[in-house]
């Protein structure tokens with residue numbers, strides 16, 4: 001930074017402190033680091049300041065002031081996003097606006113099957129509070145102890161329960177949003193049906209903070225599923241896993257709430273992260289499925305799981321399996337799924353993808369994409385797993401053993417190009433659930449049709465003409481104006 005630009009930053013920090021109050025503004029370089037580093041620690045940037053308002057009105061005031069000062073705003077929830085959407089890329093002109101202090105549960109209404117919460121509520125905390133009232137909010141993901149509901153809505157998060165309950169978009173009734181001019185859009189209704197024209201809340205879901213700051217969310221609840229059966233199954237192939245998924249949907253009356261696919265390498269990776277984790281099944285089947293059926297009331301979920309597994313084992317579709325006999329055993333099965341992520345992280349920088357294709361083409365896509373990676377990068381290891389019931393696979397690539405940091409970067413790039421090439425042939429999505437952020441912007445832009453680009457650009461300029469909100473995220477809107 002030149003002395004001229006440092007003086008400008010200091011001047012802006014002083015204006016923020018004076019007008020918003022010392023309590024709201026962090027500007028000490030050390031304090032800023034955790035807000036400016038991504039989850040994996042691959043990227044660390046900087047910001048003029050971090051703003052931590054306590055109310056919607058304070059968010060609105062901060063937005064108005066940032067506009068006046070020529071600062072743009074990067075909203076942030078739990079900073080668990082995986083595509084660099086929530087950390088700034090311009091340390092001299094951007095502030096992070098963290099929702100972490102806006103974490104009140106405004107109401108839970110069990111009769112209405114709804115709740116209204118501040119956007120900064122941590123997902124697992126709001127789920128626990130809702131569970132205490134006998135109700136359930138189905139969004140579930142590995143980062144739920146840290147991510148915040150405003151971030152979940154802004155990324156339209158998926159997670160393990162999508163196949164039964166849908167993405168975040170389908171789990172909410174309404175939103176309160178501070179718009180780029182500082183006005184407040186009050187769309188916090190809990191009406192189940194409301195067809196009064198265009199549903200404006202949809203604009204902000206999945207917008208990754210590019211159109212406004214979500215300050216509160218009204219949630220759609222369901223009865224708490226107090227019966228849960230969890231099974232880990234060994235199969236002959238991914239193709240058989242997809243056949244099993246189709247059969248489970250029909251035979252289990254759509255009560256299946258999770259269906260995760262894992263390769264045998266999952267156990268090695270999970271053990272590398274959690275050496276004491278029990279693995280209750282032989283680790284040499286070609287494919288594994290972690291499956292959950294859940295319900296409440298008069299259904300008998302254990303009986304349903306038992307009868308289902310008996311029939312699919314008799315037919316040879318499932319080769320081996322274990323059903324969790326207690327909550328702690330079920331938790332251990334899920335820890336294998338979570339541990340495999342940590343195990344990959346422990347192996348150093350690697351390619352993480354989040355792609356989707358049609359379910360009927362998933363097995364062929366994975367085979368083609370893995371072959372393309374092997375041809376492009378000698379010695380690389382593919383780890384394909386994920387929420388396959390949704391056609392979503394994380395086809396991750398661990399660089400060849402012994403690769404230097406530079407070689408890793410090159411191999412990651414080559415593997416990504418190889419996977420995306422195959423994905424384009426299958427007309428798939430480069431982002432099934434994580435969003436675009438800054439990480440996938442170029443790949444997103446390269447695949448945009450002119451009409452879609454124009455629509456997105458017009459929308460952005462209509463709502464945020466001065467490009468205050470999260471510039472650099474999703475699209476380079478200034479290049480399209």
Ligand SMILES: Cc1cc2nc3c(=O)[nH]c(=O)nc-3n(C[C@H](O)[C@H](O)[C@H](O)COP(=O)(O)OP(=O)(O)OC[C@H]3O[C@@H](n4cnc5c(N)ncnc54)[C@H](O)[C@@H]3O)c2cc1C
Nearest residue numbers: 077078079080081085086142148150151152158159209214
């Ligand atoms: C271990 C792990 C497992 C994960 N599993 C899944 C998974 O299964 N499915 C899945 O979809 N994702 C998953 N993720 C990704 C991540 O957790 C989700 O994207 C999550 O929804 C992000 O929430 P957050 O509060 O951390 O948002 P942040 O990372 O803080 O922000 C994400 C984006 O939303 C914007 N934003 C945040 N809050 C607001 C707001 N209030 N108003 C406007 N914009 C806002 C940010 O600017 C940014 O662009 C996982 C991540 C980790 C680390």
